[in-house]
Amino acid sequence: MKLPFKGPKIFRMIYLRVILVLVTLSVAVGCDTKQGVKIGDTPPGFSGTDITGEFVSLSQFKGKVVVLYFWTNSCCGDRLKLLEPFYRENKQRGLAVLAINVGDTKETVESYVKNNTLTFSFQTDEHKMISGHYGVFGFPTIFILDRNGVIREKILGNIPEDKLEKLIQRQFDIQKQVEASYEKNHPR
Secondary structure, three states: OOOOOOOOHHHHHHHHHHHHHHHHHHHHHHOOOOOOOOOOOOOOOOEEEOOOOOEEEHHHHOOOEEEEEEEOOOOOHHHHHHHHHHHHHHHHHOEEEEEEEEOOOHHHHHHHHHHHOOOOEEEEEOOOHHHHHHOOOOOOEEEEEOOOOOEEEEEEOOOOHHHHHHHHHHHHHHHHHHHHHHHHHOOO
């Protein structure tokens, strides 16, 4: 192998070792394939207080269809509020929406919620801890969890409300099919 410079043998040996270390590090860093959570995963749990001061934990939503909606005020606020009517229609059926604002202050989020009369849960992630665990890097990023807490949909970027509602509705339909199948196979 021809080195890019000439000089004493000791410097060439150091140069080769530095190159070897850099190549090893780049391969090792590049091998980290975990890019957040994906469909079929049980997402990492988290807990804290929402913007009203109430304790919120992902585990408290077990048994519900959950929409985790990661957003920022600068890009996604106008779209997020469109989910409110669907939420109101379906919360009695077991729909939970947790909007996690990334990077904005609690006061900014409180103002947004008040101005838009929103009723689902809002949490702030000012220091990007929750979004970091989920591998969120663009907004909005939306996860739909089934009643067992398993991620069934991961949506990157904007999605029309009717399509989002259909994806959420699918989780209710699947649950209904499972219950009907169980009843058929286990009559009372």
